[in-house]
Amino acid sequence: MWKSLLDLKDSKILVFVIVYLSFLLDNVLLTVVVPIIPDYLFSKDVENSVANRLSLSPIQRKFEQFEKNNGPLGALLASKAFVQLIFTPVVGYLTGKYNYNVPLLIGSCNMLIATILFAYGKSYGVLVLARALHGSSSAAIGVSGMCILANTLPKDYRLRFMPIAFGGIALGVLIGYPLGGVAYQFIGKSAPFLIIAFFIIINILLQVMRLEKSSNTNEEDGVDNVNWIELMKYHKTIIIAASICISTGAMAILEPCIPMWMIAHFDPPPSKWQLGAVFIPDSVGYLIGSNFIGLLSITSWRIALGAMTLIGLCCCAIPLAATISNLTLPHFGLGFGVGAVDAALVPLLANLVDMHKSTKYGPIYTLQQMSVSLAYCFGPLLGGQLVNILGFPWLIRIVGFTNIIFCPFLVYLETTKKKQPLSEEQTLPSYASLSTESCEDWE
Template structure:
């Protein structure tokens, strides 16, 4: 039975799905916790219980962006290191980061935990998506399965916000992090059972890197769309709770609940639009989704009650989910026809785009809120997103045949530097085709 699981594509997808879920659950669990926690720690240190919430913008932004900064640095290297070992390393890093979060009582230990999660996210995101792309070479199946896998991101976000807010309010700070640590440990055990770590080592793709892809206009346009759409959420995460605390003054549990609509929208977008985007045209669907992201971001500051945030938040999450469901599988197709199925490099670029958004978003967002105010920041970001749509549409007008090429011409071989003879590329698990 264990041998059957090791040869199953579905088992591999399940491992990646669970790990992405936990990573994004940890990502968002801290969002409703950190602003209030830092206020309490600062108040205890200064003996001042009336510190304004807005004064924490810079510290919260730095803490939340540290994860993305580390991920931004680590992701390009992970694309060259194979898949099995980075996946397990990501799981281990996630476990340790959760434990550090649970026991931290100082700002700098929280910063260390958030940074360590950046290593975990880089390993999980790049190696996980590369494995799924390799297992599903058929474009229609790849779009559908990748949409489902991306849904784990939405599910983790959906669970993380209210899970962190509720347990922090009613149980304590340690509870949500200890639950995530336990689940990460179980995922690591499953990996050790299913993945043969003693088998022949996977070959690094030394001749292909992010710099090569950055010279490709189509790949760069896709990465730019992913970066820009993700930036809207990256700005909201640290800035919206503080804006709400200063204006609408919600309960602590509402700071987590307010993100449920965009999480539901993302979950719907990724799960339902992967295959649909392939049938309708991935570029067209991505342009429409970018328009939705821009309009929704522009509308968020108009809310005068927490309940009025539901519609623009849902539209924002749906738009980002559809953008990812359309463009993330498209990246693999572009690499298939142009670079010989070097998925590690292209998904390192995709993770770099996401990391850049979550790095610049909290940092720049915290400072721009002070300079412009939260409403004008979101309206400006929405306008820029809409203005990007014509560029994305122009790139997508190229003939689909020239874009994707002939699938039969895809070369699934890589050459390893330092090996005098080429080494045939081998599927990670249970290959049903071979070179």
């Protein structure tokens, strides 16, 4: 696979590296704040109020702050996804009208500003502004980055190497959690963000030098663009988008809730670096699931069904943990399941565009990004509020049940094909054997 990538022209390899690095840094910044912000907000509140609460025991203060901070923390983490949800259709429209380079460059510059705000911001309002600004950059990077890959890579390379770009997302998630926890404890709050800012500047310089020279004008090639109305006519589109949203929602709810739950539930409470290390199994699982699940000779909908079932079971197992080591297996299974869902279903979304003989992937990538944004918008926001009503154990169990209950809808991806028999050449291939030609025949 990698040998085939090296067969591409040097300019195309560099464009691939730029997009990969953009995805990587975007997700490092996304996850690096997770172990930092809960403890940072919690510590500030304790410092500001300890003088007035000397009559309370340390355990009572801990639980009081736990209950108080879940709502604001959920709103802070959700602000990024909320802004990303708003900006994603705008970026999708712009990439359909103009070239893909400008949104990527603007998104990278916005990400740099957001990183600096995270590094030096101290008030809650500044942190919300930084998170929201990061949301606008993620919208630009997510949509334009995938469009650049589709426009740059030859057709017979797309389905083989676009999943490698998702490896950048997975690696960013893998790096972000422990980087945030370790650097925050041993160096300080600003340190991890300054490290990220350094690499963002390198990426911006690469974009200025290389992407402006590449040919990315969106030629029509005699093919009409596939619009939103056409895409939403297909029930498969809605089912796939909903599956991505629901499975990602499990991870999105965990981010604001589990650090606070660990602080309140575990005795002794976890240290700062452990709040980040607890997400390492999720990241490793996602990396394996998103990159290697396609090697299985199993149809995509079956992979997604098994993955969402696994997500549901792991969500139910998480509240049973009494130590950090008890969280390792369910967290790994959760990350593996989310990665497997993405690896199995995202290529099927692209097939819907191939069916129309179109080269315009902007709308379908916009739909996929909006599904993820919905999960990361309403997951932390609702989770931060509902945990006070239902408690963390029942909240995460309900998320797990939702994944399991949705599984039967994935069978529709198979039953529709059976109702309209196809020839042997048109049979839906497994994810591992997908090719450009077979994508065009799938209905």
